[in-house]
Amino acid sequence: MKRNTLLLASLALLVGNIAFAQEIEVEENNALDEVVLVGNRSNNRTVVNSSVPVDIIQVEELIQQAPQLTLNDILNYVIPSFNSVRQSSSDGTEHIDPITLRGMGPDQVLVLINGKRRHTTSLVNYQNTVGNGSVGTDLGAIPISAIKNIEVLRDGAAAQYGSDAIAGVVNVVLKDAPGGDASLTYGQTSKGDGETYNFNGSYGAKLGRNGSIVFSAVVSERKKTTRTGDHNLDIYGDNFAYDFADHPDDARAADDALIAANGLTRKDFRFQIGDAQIRNQQFFVNAETELADRFELYTFGGVSLRQGEGYGFRRLPNEVPSESRTIFPNGFQPVLKSNVNDYSNSTGLRYKTLNQWNLDLSNTFGLNEFKYNVDNTVNYALGADSPTSFYAGKHSFLQNTVNLDIFKKINSNVNLAFGGEYRYEKYQIEAGEAGSYEGGGSQSFVGFSPENAVKGDRHSVAAYTDLGLTFGNFTADLAGRFENYSDFGNTINGKLALRYEYIKGYSVRGAVSTGFRAPSLQQKYFSNSYTDLYISDNGTQSLVTKGIIRNSSDLAQNRIGLDELKEEKSVNASLGLTFRPTSKLFITLDGYFIKVDDRIVLTSDITDPSLEAIGVSAARIFSNAVDTETRGLDLVVSYKTRLGQGNFNANLSANVNETKIVNYHFPSSLTVPFNQYFGDDQVNIIETLSPQVKGSLNLGYDIHRFNFLVRNTYFGKVIKDGYPWGSVQEHSGKVVTDVSIGYDLAKGVNLTIGANNIFDIYPDKQVYENSYYGVFKYAPVQMGVTGAYYFARLNFRF
Template identity: 45%
Template structure:
């Protein structure tokens, strides 16, 4: 700790050192705020140039005389001023640049100065969050991007345990853990949640974008190209960089409220939503420092689009008059008669299929304080808390081993509640040292998810069971320390930018156990006698059942719907990684640029990896540019995938199954031949062009991504009960001890190939008294399995369990392979109009039943809004998402789970909540 403090202090002294001499100094801004990376030149003196720092400041030492000074920035008009300096004088020249929007400028994908998105050597989308959140119906970051960026996919999941509360997101159809998220260019931590239950991204660990309030974000840059050689693990599909607000001397706020007004809404309106945002920025000092603060509050009610359950609700065991002498066969369905007797209907036994309820808030900040002319201290981060509530499958009275008629005579609907805490803080210092730009930073992030199961029971406790349980939770911490150097050499050909640096990352993953009753089966015992003369001793890890329901089956243990984590699941695992990288970007001419990167990374738990990237672009004319890139990449297996273990209730083939997830170093894994995890590796190729002709701007990029040793979440290895071997018997005993009927693992099981094409066309025109903008964007991404499933010899004949059909469909076609949107905006004086059509391609039902692997047709969803400025800085917007109340195709009877599902829960295009109407009030002062 003392050594780290010394280095920080030493770096602080070096970066804050400056000489007090004759110079020209000042700041460069646009109408919104400071511009970092603007170029300042002194006419007639080739080497007298500077670049503004992160606070928008610059300094150029000069001799006495008269000078013409220009300030420029990509996408802005040049500004020119003249100044005369006498001996010993220091002059201040401030510039305000106009003529474009920062929306056209990107910093992601290159360690050189910012450049236009049309002149970058790799494809980068730019989303102007401040502008788009004024018009669109969506309020959460995941859903905003789902409708804006075709290559981005995310949907709210249902009946998927913790995944109901943290939406998995993907880029180019790859996994949630194959896209890297940055904030202000610094690595963002992942969530602590593993997606394990019936959703897209099964087996993956993603980043919770919804933990970041939209009002804190200025713009989002989506790099659609492999970038592991530049940024490290996870950047196989690309990088999403969130650039935070830097506005000062301004308070802006918004209040959005809405609800689903759909033909299938319960009580005409449901899923009511309220979001309130406030953002305030103020200058710090007189040299460009600032602090920008954001607060956000979110409230969301649940929706229910479940069908009418047509299965058995009551059997003769549920009628006291019949239970003593049940019919033949036993368990006769008496549902209709019993419903009539109890004054109930089948609609009273719904499972609440839809979005979860949610409420919470966020606090975020972004700050910068200049120290001297050439250095600044910066910091950003925030807190987020969300409390969610999602429903599980309804437990009917007929499910005798999972219910208790004394506590719940009519069954019960279990509710899974989460307390999701997220916190982050980044602190750094940057400046110049010997002509080099230096950035030293430390970024910390932590996420915890705690589970409570309500309105449930532990059936093995009989009538003594509580109805609410603390089920334990997850924890993930990440601390990343970076030092980065970069320098531009203007005299090398048409410019050479060199960059290098190092990174140290510490990660900690933990599982905390729940209360005992949440995971124990109290009906278990161990026989210490003989088979003919048994002596049973109560043993929570025993293999002998002692408590049985009326039908003779053993009662289930643990909290129904979500068994708690046991002390055997509890873990506190850590690892570290160190990395070094180098990056060179050479402008051979003003038209031809070549960029190369090399990165070495070593992990304490699995070893080293070396990756490279080469990209280039050639500008034939102002109207046409060709670009291409090739790279290798990697993704380290997450600590979650290495150390997660639990027993979960999953719904498969019409029945509830207690399935255990075991680590790869467990005895069960060894017996089955499950290998240790290793990193995923990738090869990325991309090529495309950009064009700017008058008011039209076009980008088209094709790509191919091969991923080897891709980590998947296996299917269920069930107990072997027919002629079991000695190995099978031991496996069965280990499953019994975990209160599980099957076993699942994480494994490097497959190689995949993803190929596709992205195209973006934009058009902006002054039309009448207003401004018209049109954006047409589309993507096609197809992922397929390459070669055979990578199973060990011990798994021969069980490959279809190791990687089952449902997992393959989740990977290949559970989200749309094709997607496109057309957005039209028109603003005139106080009025604005917004219209968007989004095309979601077909998807497939993820199931192991081949006959039920149905395809669901493509759909088009229409969004519309209109805004009016009531007074200065007070604006009202009204509109709708899914204006025409479009729903996905309905599922077949085979996929309806006896009527529970009207729409697929596994194949997600755009959700199935229907039309959403909203009102938004924006104001500022």
């Protein structure tokens, strides 16, 4: 009741102040009038006159006031068409949060830094989370203190930027001005866990006559959260769960007696379910300087080091073989430790000729390494002599991109840009120690074996042209791009974007484009074994080893009958209206349609007798299995004015989005049933696991030495398939409220306190059959399962 009242009050305040705005002066400088770097290569387009929808997020303001302190979390709460949810018990996906834009996959969003392509992570999401089977970009590897603002282009842009830009582009613009800032943040959840310690800071100075250099750093730690309770699993008995016993009450009583005899309680046998523990150390630099007249050198990038601790399924005493019970007499819960190291650098030269041609030659390097260690575990095949810790191997991804971009403003009506790109990519898997994979391997996370180990690479070349036209109130952007990949061939894509301002401040805009996404090297070469649940026809459940096998393998193509991977192809169309009746109020409404053919996905669990030879009971394989269509609508209302003695701003934004599978590609030679090739569990992940409706109302007010923030975010309903156990369940929509109050203690010193999810809202509790007998109280959907988080932050500017 309280949060509904607060939401209605926020809406009333917004409407009332829009009316009041007509009589109040407002400052003209805001994000709407900033030149945007994405969407075109002209240097005179702003959010207001862009032919496609672009959001500019002022990060420097948010990291002072908002509860969120990572790029994923910030965008999740300010851009409704953007989604990111922390996962639990999902191996590496616990340590790198997958992101989506406009309902598309994490690998269908291109990330740039200062307009240069950012490399993806080496991690494949395969634990039936959002973005299953995809490889995204780790936004969490970019230190938040290095960021000036973020531009989010909500439109297809593969014709301009190449592979992956099907749903849109996120461009991170780094700080480039002298001055310094720092902040110290402490926070914890309402349950007393999930403690967060964060230091971030940056310092910029002049470099040469017209240059600058900015150093940025982040050191942070987020401790684990626990969101589980007592379960109904038979701890010492042989019933698996009390539900299967002839007399459930007697089975529980027998368990209670053994628990007490061992000096333990039921709490000692709870599963660790919740956010993983994460530590980050990050350092970035952004520099540019004038070497000579009209000749500039620039470089930016840095390093991110992350250490994560997540948890696998608990092994109860009745599941542990007798030999291994000498090590863990009361069972054990394995710990997956990760070291995620990320390195990047872009270095380039800019030159402006005497006749005003702008040349930009750059080299961009990126490397992501993901190392696995498993602790508090055993290899059952080694019996009582098994170690309890194993190095389980690593995977890495390297990308190096050389760009030549040439631009000239021909006259006041015509801008011309063209250029080329050469990109080299390499993916590698290294085997772990023998005990991590031999004889069934380490429990919970099976190490990479020599059969999984691989080195694969490729290169691509591209050429593009980009033309911008302005004639009175009419603007047009036309782009074309040719790319050739060494592993699948050529592709040509184009884009046309138009805008017409029919009355001053009122315009109509639209775009149509074709696009593509090359199969990632990770999707081509990744293979592993992993632990999952198996449920027999009579309901008996057990932990078994499954695997992901390469699409190019003889087993996948000749035995199971899959086709070779090829690129995804897309068509993107949008139509929108923009309104700016006053300098204080800006409204955009954009509808969009995205069609993706030959979308690359992971199959459902395939069973085949031939899989026994590689030691797995079921396998999943990457395939161009489906065509999808996505339809949606974005609304953004931005408003800023003077209110009394202070400044008031309001942002109302909403997204309605629906993705449907419209066609299946069932290979003619396929030897397995359709429900194994692409079953309802995988359909659910694409169509209904992300909110189809999401909205945010952000209200801010600054007066004298105080600043206030109230933000209500609505996460619409989702539908989750309980696979591999349980049923399909609808989780109703929820409103999450963030609040903060800041006070300037002195010049350049601010203290802010506040909360994310102040009313402690969770997704609906899972029905019993989906909870794994009470283990998983909540599903990691919508806003996640952290609950209320309270924080205090000390900010400095100098």
